Amino acid sequence: MRKGLNIVLVLTLASLVALAPAYTLVSMAATYPTTVSGNVIKIGMPISLSGKFATEGHQALCGVIATIMWINDHGGVNVNGKTYKLQLIYYDDASSANNEPSIVQKLITQDHVNFLLAPYSSGLTSAAAPIAEQYHVIMLSHGGASNAIFQKGYHYLVQILSPASEYFTGALEIIKQYIPDAKIAFIYANDKFASSVVQYAEQKAKQMGLDVVYSKAYEVGTSDFSTFISAAKAAGANVLLGGGHFADGKALVKQAHDLGWHLKFIAILVAPAEPAFYQQLDDIANGVAYPSQWEPGVKYSPQLAKQMGLEWFGPTVQEWISYFNKAQSEVSICKGIGTPSYHAAEAGAAVLFLVKAIESAGTLDNAKVRQAMNNIDIMTFFGRLKIDPKTGLQIGHKMVVAQWQNGKRVVVWPPEVAQAKPLIAPPNWWPSTATTSTASMSSTSASATTSSTTSTSSVTSSTTTKKTSKAVLWGSIIVIIIVIIVGVWLAVRK
């Protein structure tokens, strides 16, 4: 009995050790660059380097580091004739809103930072914002898309990324232009972010005269969507918009495909932006679109800025990506992150917007810099940046729509920065009627792209079926063998 209790104790301790990463406390401060000579502007940032936002957090942090690297390499910040270098001070918030107030307070009162960058996600940003407001320190929100945070009257909170209300605008514009007989179904998670995105999208669809035939919110964590899918199908829907998180967005797409739902256009929040989406879904992923704040393939350029009559500020897209790669090789925390996602780009853009505001204000005084931000209207590698003076909401930046085509993510909207035309009625989603649907699709201008995918996708789908049936065959042979072995063993034992 005592031995038993000892083992219980050991096991419990072992499990606590295994779970330890989940309970890590607020970590030590880290800086980049570690030492700066001369004048310095300190930027503070609570960021998620562990916990559920660790992936996005690392991306955001390295986006900021890459941008700071670029600014410091290109002469630093010019404040009224004096040159300053930028320095970042950051803490890991462990993806927990409870840590935000103490970290922000520490950054302001102990580290004496001049300006703040917000943590990642709407939830953490709304936990950090009140403290920054209290101390009258500017906080740039690069990962908080929710409109609600900016309706609370914070003066020093400024948004860099497009708000939730903009997420499906591009997708709706594509539908309006390419699919005259569109019947839209919204199937989305009932959390804050996804439901506010869809709420705005439904209003916008109504304004644009689009037909919404089905709209349903599902519980976060739902994994079986067949009820909603068959109801939406029964309502005649041929366009699917929705999703929410990675797992449910992916399951929704897979089940819509498995149930033979012939869709002309699919746009899903969040999930398709991850490379794992294609790894896990293979050919099914082709044709799935998603709203994105930024993609490595966007074509924002000084020429485009000139066309639009805007000032270009900061590195070009290629230059910024090369600095992001430089950060990966030189800064240990950024090692092995891979290609930058939009989480990196929006955080980097926040630094550029801040630097532009400091330079035009000609001072480090927070109230004056905040005042200067109201008049800024620039184009960066992240796109246009301009804020609503009253609320701090981002109104200049336009989201792009990206789509999986032949296993690659390509920007398909808006046309001026697109890499390819949107793929309407992806052939892998119309298996039995592939020939007829391509014919009808040639009426849309996407025909060039679709015809090239038809051949490749039909090849892959036939090989996967072959693979599947072979797999089932082998599986059943092995089952039979095992059953025989077990049976013989039981018989012999007698």
Next chain:
Amino acid sequence: MVVAASELARGFIEGLLYGSLLGAISVGLTLIWGVMKVVNLAHGHLIVLAAMFAANFYMLYKVALLNPMGAIITMGVFGVAMGALLYYTSVHPIIGHVDVITLKHEMATLMATFGFGLTLFGLHYALAAWTNWYSTEPGISWSFGHPPYVTIGSSITIVKTKILVGVISFVIAFALFAIVRLTDLGLMIQAVTQDSRALALVGINPVRIKLLTTILAVAFAMATGPLYLAWAGSVNPLKESIIAPLAFVIVVAGGLGSIMGSYVAGLILGLTYELVVAATQEVSIALVVTFFILLLILALKPTGLFGYLDDRLASALRRRRGVAE
């Protein structure tokens, strides 16, 4: 809101298939808990472990032995090893040489299996941190048949994978029932908890039978992990908190220790759930209604509904084979 009859019919079919899966998920637990009196809190973690491994390895190597159907076998075999590990770490030290199991022993094994389960839970995150291929949110694109769905009548479409999962779930549940109720090994398993000293008197090693029971329970639990994966398409370690409560409630409602009883209770739960979802189009309402019905069952008949099923079925099958009672 008017619900179409076809929608309800679809809910009924999916409910049977889902219920079959839930039943299969619970049978391993009813064996170790009902027969051996070990409240195995690691049950859900073991199923999730099997599903996580199946998904991650399939993402890595797309071979037949690792697709969800092949993984039923691989994870079943892996379950033999995990069963032995569970037995020697959490069960044997406490009740290995105990003849009559008391409440004190039950509490001790409960805590031990709890620790075992938490270790497995932490293992996923540790593996994800140590390696670059292990994902805590794995998913698979595998689906059965081409096209992957069947159309019944004019408007009911059911994914073929779900039909396959439902059928295999029944086979698994029935196989465990057959082993426990129709073989000599099964007789020994039932005898060991009743009086292990008497079992030793007739020349059978009780420790060996306890080990075999644990292995059987864990192997059958882990074999259902890939089935859950095939049903849901993806899995993460937190799914344990959905699977385990369902399994525990089903086992109690079906009658502790009754394998076919658990299976039938699983069917009822699955049917209720899917029918309510089909009728209301709300998952949240379905969960409340389903658990309320189970609450009613437990309040009115705390010993469970189908405890007698195993005995009746076993004697019917034995009679047919001409074996004397």
